Amino acid sequence: MALIEDLRAAVGAAQVLTGTDMARHARDWLGKYQGAPVAVVRPGSTAEVAACVRVAAAHGVPVVPVGGNTGLVGGTMTTGGVMVSLERMNRIRAVKCDARLVVAEAGVILSRLHDAAEAEGLYFPLWFGARGSAMLGGVLSTNAGGSNVLRYGSTRGLCLGLEVVLADGRVLDLMGELHKDNSGYDLKQMFIGAEGTLGIITAAVMKLVPLPRAHATATLAARSVPDALVLLNRMQEATGGRVEAFEFMPRSYSERLREARPDLGLAFDHMPEVTILIEAATTVPAEAEPDATGEVPLVALLERVLAGMLEEGLVTDAVIARSEQQRRAMWARREAAAELCLGLGPIVDTDVCLPLDRVEAFLVQVLARLEALDPGARSLTVAHLGDGNLHFTVFPTGDDAVLKDRVLELVEDAVEELGGSFSAEHGVGLSKLPSMARRKDPVALEVMRAVKRALDPEGRMNPGKVIPA
Amino acid sequence: MALIEDLRAAVGAAQVLTGTDMARHARDWLGKYQGAPVAVVRPGSTAEVAACVRVAAAHGVPVVPVGGNTGLVGGTMTTGGVMVSLERMNRIRAVKCDARLVVAEAGVILSRLHDAAEAEGLYFPLWFGARGSAMLGGVLSTNAGGSNVLRYGSTRGLCLGLEVVLADGRVLDLMGELHKDNSGYDLKQMFIGAEGTLGIITAAVMKLVPLPRAHATATLAARSVPDALVLLNRMQEATGGRVEAFEFMPRSYSERLREARPDLGLAFDHMPEVTILIEAATTVPAEAEPDATGEVPLVALLERVLAGMLEEGLVTDAVIARSEQQRRAMWARREAAAELCLGLGPIVDTDVCLPLDRVEAFLVQVLARLEALDPGARSLTVAHLGDGNLHFTVFPTGDDAVLKDRVLELVEDAVEELGGSFSAEHGVGLSKLPSMARRKDPVALEVMRAVKRALDPEGRMNPGKVIPA
Structure with a gap:
């Protein structure tokens, strides 16, 4: 088949998978979607991605990028298209400590970014359960959120620069490292959250933040969501916005957790209506270093706020993490969420x-x-x-x-x-297309289609995703 | 003239200015640019803006939006086009305290947003010299920055939702109020910073933040920029990122200030190589309320950091603002910048x-x-x-x-x-078009042109700006 031959010429025969070798990429990890790509190619550089896109263009075949394959919406499924796996583009090109940024390729797994930043006393503040397999290109393409958005914003807000291969194989170099750059339209914004429908993200410049010196983490029980939200407001006021996560698990979640993952335990003997995991963090030495009594000031602050709420009856029970091990146990109960959905039909x-x-x-x-x-x-x-x-x-x-x-x-x-x-x-991927058709402003859909046509006139970049036909 | 008659029908005769009535809009405030619009229209609602755009479309005439006319790049100049002044669209539709946001029309002057937010104990964190005349639509269209970007980001990062009149008069309603909303392409990003070349911004949802309870402000002298930057890093570490402004004025600036605005005084008797205005702010009661000695803890912290740097010779002199009046005097010297440029040829x-x-x-x-x-x-x-x-x-x-x-x-x-x-x-406006042509990545320019054609196929929205021909 001429297409396969041309792809082999572009990236080397070993990096063009066909037949059963594609199984891992062709199916999503939840098993909800099954695709049938003509080939999976694994380019090792931006130039090779561009070459693959040009080959696909020459053959009139769709192109669908795939990263860690941890998506939840069928965004990488294709029948008859070429899947471009970014997994070999896994270089961290630079960590710049003074500028607090990292320059990395699309195939870098999030947890590697976490490790690379931490080695320099910095933090890459995008954090969610699938961080051990999700890749940078995928989180950018879906504008991923997670547990720390409250403090640091979504992926979009963390991105300073982007490199994109366009539908015709041109490379768009927007790899700026500046915090202010108004030189024309901010084109990178179009590709963030576009799920590969306008081009393939191959690399990015991402912000880093100072690594917290201490965390204050607690699990607490409340009677209602409004009661719990009082805690969020009080901690935000008391710390000036240092709350990093505020996660909610209702009684039905705790019940399912006990059923499916009894090994993880529960925070309380009883089964509260509302369970909250709150975490604050600080980079300030004076807030992080234990005082004369051995208490970390930030933890003591959380304790005082919780004590006040217990007294007022707004919180009915609370446990503060006293060690990193206890903190991890609290997070394990929260991050079991995806698993808890399995096996319920x-x-x-x-x-x-x-x-x-x-x-x-x-x-x-x-x-x-x-x-x-x-x-x-x-x-x-x-x-x-x-x-x-x-x-x-x-x-x-x-x-x-x-x-x-x-x-x-x-x-x-x-x-x-x-x-x-x-x-x-x-x-959005495939799963929310009906919702887009029913719920999204019709003018907005028309403008999205106009943008899509402008950047991908042949409609070959991840076709059938994001924008309903 | 049929065009003028049709515009009068769209917005009422009183709101269609021609001849000498247009003088205020036709010329930029610095007097660098002189336009010659065919008319200035002053619509009072989004529907009227749309009607004006449709009239202009029917007559094949360009449309150029104008707000407070405080721009510096000639972005609102037109010869032969209809200027759409947003000044009558000056309603603050809502200030939502719990959600910390304001819904406002494009003609609202920034200082009115500051006042409206402050009345609710909140702050609209976009701050620069022209805040008394710049309007919301203009700051969005230029993705304006200013003195507080360090802490709160540029205009783009403060915008949650947008309303835009497109080139054919359709209204694009993106007035979401949520912090996470990935329902297709984030179209508002295209119009932010596009200087009216893709459509006219008529309203927006903007984030508010808690109003600081205390500021710590100082002017200091240093021998070099790198020495001064040590202060920024130390204050950011000591406060966990509470520095709001870090403004630099070299010796030449101080000399010109003494020459042009002797009434404002200077911070020091001598003329330092580097003068810095630093300001930190806190919303935390414990950091803002005077302690037993009467000192505001945040101010005491800044004082300690400065004392250490004086001792090390990194800072050669420093004055801390002890009152709001002293703080304002420090800012007045910084905000005189635009004036200082006048009269030097x-x-x-x-x-x-x-x-x-x-x-x-x-x-x-x-x-x-x-x-x-x-x-x-x-x-x-x-x-x-x-x-x-x-x-x-x-x-x-x-x-x-x-x-x-x-x-x-x-x-x-x-x-x-x-x-x-x-x-x-x-x-960019007119003034940076040659720079765009010389310095911007050619592929990026091609993509900008493709986006422009997709949204404004007739090229009538603020033509000749941002993208070089």
Whole structure:
């Protein structure tokens, strides 16, 4: 086949996978999507990515980039396209300590960025469960969020520069390292969150921040979400914005955790309505170094705020992490979320964002409506509450498409009524195309199509994703 | 004239200015540019802006938005186009305290946003000299920076949602209020910093932050920029990133200040090589409330850091603001910058950004080269040093275009050699078109043109700006 021969000429025969060798890339890790690429190519440089894209263009074949394959929305699936795996583009080109930035290729796994930064006393503040396999190109392409967005922003806000291979194989070099650069349109913004539909991200310049000297981490029980949010506000005021994570696990989550991962334990003997994991962090020596009593001042501060809330009845129980081991145990219970969804049968997963003061109303409404629609359905919620970002997952009683779609509509109706978004941090891919068609402003969809046509006139860059037909 | 009649029908006869009534809008405030619009229209609503754009489209006439007319790059000049002044779209639609955001129209003056936020105990953290006249639509269209970017980011990072009238009069509603919303391409990013070339921004949702409870402000003298930068790093470490401004004024600036604004005084009796204005701020009660000795802890911290640097000889003199009046006096000397440039004859102004550790090298190189090129030329530098953003202004000995262009090239050569950008925070407009043509990556220019064609196929939205022909 001429296409395969040309790809082999572009990257070397060993880096063109076909047949069963493609199995690992062709299927998403949750097993929800099964693609059928014509080949998986593994270029080792930006020039090789460009060469592959030109070969695909010459043959009129779609091009679909893939990184760590940890996506949740089917964003890398293709039938008949060439998959470009960035996994060999895994060089960290530079860590610049004074400028607090890292220059890295798209195939660098997040945890390697964490390690490289930490070795220099710095921190790469993008943090979520899949950090051991997710790659830089993928988190940029989906504008990934995670647990620390509250403090440091989403991927978009961490990106200073970008290198992109365009649909015709031209290389767009936007690898600036400056904090102010208004030299024309800020083109990198178009490719961040575009899921490979406008070009393939091959490298980026990402901000680093000072490595925290101390964390203050606690798990606490509350009766309601509004009660819990009082804690967020008080800690933000007391620390001047040093809260890094504020994660919410309702009773249904704790029950499922006990059922599926009894080895991880639970924070409390009882089963509270609301469990919160809060973490603050500081880079200030005076806040991080133990005082005369041996207490870390930031931890003592969290303790005082929690004590006040316990007294007022806003918090009903609380445990403070006294060691890194205890801190890790608290996070393990939160990061088991993805696993907890496995093995519960048919699934409708959502990734919604709400104004913080509407989260409680959302949960009440959606659970009542779900009970009316499908009485036996289970649900599982876990949330980056500090951002208003909920992963509300439903396990309906049947696997038929009509029921699943009605469940999805039910959730999204409630989100829309409360001023939220149906898509927060996982991307659109294939899974949210119907939602885009139903919920997104029609003018916005028209403008997206115009941008897509301008940058990818032949419609070969990850076709069929993000923008509904 | 049919065009004028149609515009009158769209917004009412009283809001269509022609002839001498347009003088205020047709000329930029520095008097560098003189336009000749066919009319200035003053729509009072988004629907009226859309109507004006449709009228202009029907007549095939360009459309150029204008706000406070405080721009520095000729971005609102037009000969033969319709100017759309947003000044009557000056409603603050909502200040949402819990969500910490403001919903405002494009014609709202920045200082009104400051006041509206402060009334609710919040702060709108975009701050620069022209805040009394610059309007929201203009700061978004230029992605304006200013003195607090170090702490809060540029305009782009403060924007949550946007409303835009497109080239054909459609209204694009992106007025989201969420911190996570990945529902397709983040289209608002395209219009921020596009200077009206892709559409007219009519309203926005902007983030607010907690109002600082206390400031610690000082003016200090140092021998060199690298010495001064040690202070920035030490204060950032000691406070965990609470430095809001770090402004640099070299000896030439102080000399010009004494000459042009003797009423403002100088911080020191002598004339130091490097004068720095540093300001930190805190929202934490424990850092803001005077202790037993009557000292504000944040101010005491700045004092201790400065004392250490005086002892080491890194700082040669320092004054701490002991009252709001003293603080304002320090800022008045910094914010006189624009005025100080007036009356010095022909001018070549620049707005460049450099990596922080290259600022000293830039100044040394560029002054030496300028001395060689045009020995009698004066220069005036003022800088948001914390961002690496320098306003380096040259007053050449002659007014001929060739000399001025050589001066500009000299500055931009040095910027390019040191990894900087020729455009930091003022925008491109007309003034930086030659620099865009000479310095910007050709592929990036091609992509900008493709985006422009996609959104404005007839090329009628602020034509001839930002992207060189």
